[in-house]
Amino acid sequence: MGIETEYGISVPGQPWADPVQTSGLVVSRYAREHGLRATHGAWDYSDEQPLHDARGFSMPRDEADPTQLTDEEQPGLANVVLTNGARLYVDHAHPEYSSPEVMTPHDAVVHDRAGELVMREAVELLSTRPPGVTLYKNNTDGKGASYGTxxxxxxxxxxxxxxxxxxxxxxxxxxxxxxxxxxxxxxxxxxxxxxxxxxxxxxxxxxxxxxxxxxxxxxxxxxxxxxxxxxxxxxxVIVGDANLxxxxxxxxxxxxxxxxxxxxxxxxxxxxxxxxxxxxxxxxxxxxxxxxxxxxxxxxxxxxxxxxxxxxxxxxxxxxxxxxxxxxxxxxxxxxxxxxxxxxxxxxxxxxxxxxxxxxxxxxxxxxxxxxxxxxxxxAVDIQYSDIRPAKGVFARLEAAGRITRLTTPEEVEAAVTTPPADTRAWLRGRLVRDHAPDVISASWDSVVLRVPRGVARISMPEPTALGRDATAAALAHETVTEVVEALGA
Structure with missing residues (x-):
């Protein structure tokens, strides 16, 4: 299981600001701070099929709304795979954090909260150049726009x-x-x-x-x-709210x-x-x-x-x-x-x-x-409830005051910002990004494409519960990406 959250975004004092461009700043600034590539081609779209319908048919591409064509990369939009196996990118007009796949509801909460820390850091990094950016973990601006969790x-x-x-x-x-x-x-x-x-x-x-x-x-x-x-x-599942x-x-x-x-x-x-x-x-x-x-x-x-x-x-x-x-x-x-x-x-x-x-x-x-x-x-209070800044968000202040039940610890959430789940394929994805970033050409949920001396190697990961920490420990212990690929049998 996993959670995708599009964050509400605004530029203080600039209601006319371009949300797509501003969302790109959120993603690219965070990626740059952590030495990650957030550019065209970072995500592998080859296995995505957004027009396949579970009722047994596919919608013709010429009948689809452009927003449905999520298998087509939009050049210039920031897109990055993080070392915890998550995806941080611009989805339509919002920065989105898609958590890595996990095995338990508790881990889903931990990694969703890790996304809050990622977004909070991006806001802090951008605050050094006024007017900065404000992000909200919510799903509507109260004026007719809705965006998904x-x-x-x-x-x-x-x-x-x-x-x-x-x-x-x-x-x-x-x-x-x-x-x-x-x-x-x-x-x-x-x-x-x-x-x-x-x-x-x-x-x-x-x-x-x-x-x-x-x-x-x-x-x-x-x-x-x-x-x-x-x-x-x-x-x-699209019929749900962002939970804090x-x-x-x-x-x-x-x-x-x-x-x-x-x-x-x-x-x-x-x-x-x-x-x-x-x-x-x-x-x-x-x-x-x-x-x-x-x-x-x-x-x-x-x-x-x-x-x-x-x-x-x-x-x-x-x-x-x-x-x-x-x-x-x-x-x-x-x-x-x-x-x-x-x-x-x-x-x-x-x-x-x-x-x-x-x-x-x-x-x-x-x-x-x-x-x-x-x-x-x-x-205004409604919107402020979901402001992710600790000093501004109403929820953040309620939790700090002990008025909210906390099931996760700050330590496990902080660790999840950089550490992938150990019991799913996210472990391999995240560790390859951490240890071999220059050789990662692109990645997706079910594959990682690597640059090797003989050309390109594609590691296929069709089983979400495979390729966790224990299964990949020996392969990832190798120093070069070529040795890793050979050990994985790719």
Whole structure:
């Protein structure tokens, strides 16, 4: 699993600044500071297939929107592979940090937070040349623009995609109450006054589809596995928020992976299908009391929390048959606790969930100053919540004051900035970049292209769980890239 986060970007005092150019400065300045190449050709696009659809067809290129052609490099845009196996690049008009692939939800949180440190350092480096750049780990500017935080999960290719759509859609609608980042304003351009749980809910227009930047679907059908296509799918999840709170982030990755296990085992069987998922998505997001009832296809009406408890019961039954592990137990302990809090009083989850933490701050201003939800000062606080600068970000100050539950340690997050996960192929990718940077021509999730005396060597990595630290230790101990390539059998 892994997380991709596009960061909101602005130049103080310059609302007219070109976001693409400014995003390029973020990436290139960080890369230059660490001796990494962030130029044309750094990423290998040869295996990318963004127009392949999981429903069994491919969209013709002449019918695709330009934003869908992510397999075409845009010359001049900065793009770099980091020593921790992550990708830092310009995606459309935002700097994006795509974490390396990991095996557990906890590691996903650690490496997502490592991306925050990368972006924070880039901001600090650029601050020496006023006006500098400001970055926000959020998903909308409150004025109609939305940008994504996407999750990725390895999925058994044998699982029928229609089952994925049927049994995952209700979960995505319901999980907002746990993973939402909160937003001041209702509607895409915040034209309605109020507060909602999920910052992205109002931007979704379809139940199923290939697009990610328009006509956004609850279930994205991009069939681009970045792995052995005969064995795997990569479920590309776009219906989520950027989380700063560790508990919310852990539950986002952990609960989703557990529900996917149910889907693979056909343990849901359509019993929680919704009558109108798009309507339900908004109904859940627009109700911070968590009491809104959504209608199921069979006529039952349930709250989002009740839906999540229903999935939780199925997870318990599944684990009773197949067993659990430490990582799963951690997720379930927090899930049970948080769902209990939401059921009794959502505001009691302020230490664990971003949308509740943000709402508690905003409500404090409303109570003190008598502010209506349409007051621009509340919108400013909303944006400031996700400012990644420690002295400016509202979340950062809450966490520093001990008002947020921390599951990761500063030491493990700092280490993850430069150290790749030891149990996935990201280890080999990151170590090759660290130790043989001049010889790395390009890289992608499933390959690394190296310059060797006889020409070019391509190391293929179709299995995400292979080529970790133990499997590559002997090969990487060699001094020259030629010896490494030969030892790997490439």
């Amino acid at each position: 996407h999750e990725n999960y390895l999925l058994d290719r044998a699982t029928p995609f229609a089952r994925v759509v049927r049994d995952l859609t209700p979960f995505f609608v319901a999980r907002q109450v746990v993973i939402g980042a909160g937003r001041v304003g209702l509607g895409r351009e915040s034209e309605g006054a109020g507060y909602q749980i999920c910052s992205r809910a109002d931007f979704f227009e379809a139940e199923v589809g290939l697009e990610t930047t328009f006509r956004r679907p609850i279930i994205n059908t991009r069939d681009e596995p970045h792995a052995d296509p005969d064995r795997y799918r990569r479920l590309h 709170a560790d508990v919310a982030n852990l539950l986002k990755m952990g609960s989703t992976s557990l529900v996917l296990a149910l889907v693979e085992a056909d343990a849901v069987r359509g019993r929680l299908a919704l009558r109108d998922p798009l309507r339900a998505l908004r109904e859940v997001s627009h109700d911070p009391t968590c009491t809104a009832l959504v209608e199921l296809a069979d006529g039952r009406r349930m709250t989002a929390v009740q839906l999540l408890w229903a999935y939780r019961e199925l997870i318990g039954e599944h684990l009773g048959r197949h067993g659990s592990d430490e990582a799963t137990d951690e997720v379930l302990a927090h899930l049970d606790r948080v769902l209990t809090l939401l059921e009794s009083d959502p505001m009691s989850a302020a230490k664990d969930l971003d949308w509740v933490a943000k709402l508690s701050i905003l409500q404090g201003y409303r109570d003190r100053d008598g502010l209506a939800w349409g007051d621009p000062r509340l919108q």
